[in-house]
Structure formats: C-alpha cells, structure tokens
Amino acid sequence: MAILEIRDIFKDFDGLRVLTGISLSVEERERFAVIGPNGAGKTTLFNIVSGKFRPSSGTVMYDGDEITRAPMHQRNRRGLSRSFQITNVFQNLSVFDNVLAGVCSHAGLRYNLLRRPHRNQSLCRRTEEILEEVGLWEFRQTLARELAYGQQRALELAITLSTEPRLVLLDEPTAGMSRQETEEAIRMVRRVTERMACMIIEHDMNVVFSLAERIAVLHYGMILACGRPEDIRQDQRVKDAYLGEQGS
C-alpha cells in the first residue's frame, strides 16, 4: 500500500498558480525523488505534504487517512517528518544530548537534565543506535555548533530519526556539501531508508539517479513524467525540458 498518496493538488499564491493538478504516490520504503528546474514548485509540494501549507484544492492521504488539513505536529506524530530543519538542533548541546532529547520526546518524556535521562538505558541505547546509523557516534561528545557542515546535516537527520518516521522528506539534502560529504550523505540516506520511505528533492543528478527508485519530474507546477530512473533518463520530454540543459 502507498504510504503517501496525493491527488490532484492545486496551489495558488495570490493568484499565481504554482501547482497544477499534481497526483502521485509513494510506496512503503520507497525512495522517491522530485526533480525539476528552479521555481517548478518542488518545495511548495513538500510544504503541502509536511503540513506547512494547505493546498488550494486536492487531497493528501497518508497511511490510508486523509491529512490534507492536519497540522504539522500531528503528521510528525504519525511518522511523517521533514528533515534538515536546522531549527531542531540545540547548538549548545552535545550531539548525544541532541539526539537523546529527540528520543525522550518521542517516548513522551520531556528532556530534562535534572531527571537524569542519561540513566535511562533504553533511551540511551536507542540514541546510540541512531548515532551509529548516521555515522556520528565518534562525535557524540562534540557540541552541535562545532560540527562540520555535513555532520550538522547528519545530526539533523539523526534528530528526525528519533521520531521513528515512516516517511522522511529531504529537501536538497546535499546542497552546499563537498563531493565527499555528498557521497557520505548518499550512503547515509540509503542506509536509513532501508526501513522507511523517503521523498527527496535533489539537484545533483548523480545523487538522484543513484538513490531514487522512482522519479517525478516537475515542470511549471505539473508532472512532466514519473517513473523509474532508466525511463526518466530516456524520456524525450524530460531531456528537452530539463536533463538536456544539465548535460546528462
């Protein structure tokens, strides 16, 4: 069954039509990429899925239920999370404590140093697993603000994982990363998305074609094509509208 199904989404901003009848679905554990030129409406689509914006019309179904107008926190609680929102990171806490705070919060506990969360073995074990998964275990004592750029983003993903998501939205996860950081980020996304679905907006076509199982190409607020990477690569409309200019 699809974890996410969006049907006939329109979005207007003050009379400007940004999305025109978008329909697509993401299967459980699928890595689904959204590509398209700047201004195509990719981030707007994510904002509608995450609950930041409401569509002008159309419906968003998640795990079989309509969530079109559900607030963001309700979506988060059900396992629909957007990652790489730097606002979630406590810059003056250690990497470990940042993730532990997320794990506590998901367990319904308020992170409170006075309550000695570090003595709770199961919460600490879960924190440790997440840090290992994103490759930050050796940096567990480092303050968040002292991390390199790629590690900051790994920490943001770790905090997202602490909510035990079933669908993660990643908007340009490798933007601003060096080649090496990008390669690490791809490995990390591949590893963590073995047990959850992921929707990813990405400019780097190497990343898209090596990660995604399906790709939707957005063009002027419409889906120009949607399919497996090998089909998208050969689609003449996509080549003309988008891939051609990227030289691939």
Ligand SMILES: Nc1ncnc2c1ncn2[C@@H]1O[C@H](COP(=O)(O)OP(=O)(O)O)[C@@H](O)[C@H]1O
């Ligand atoms: N909050 C907003 N208010 C008004 N216009 C917006 C808003 N967000 C996005 N837009 C417009 O919607 C269009 C698509 O933007 P966006 O979804 O960010 O594209 P992409 O992520 O594909 O580059 C752009 O023309 C942008 O100016």
Ligand SMILES: [Mg+2]
């Ligand atoms: Mg965008």
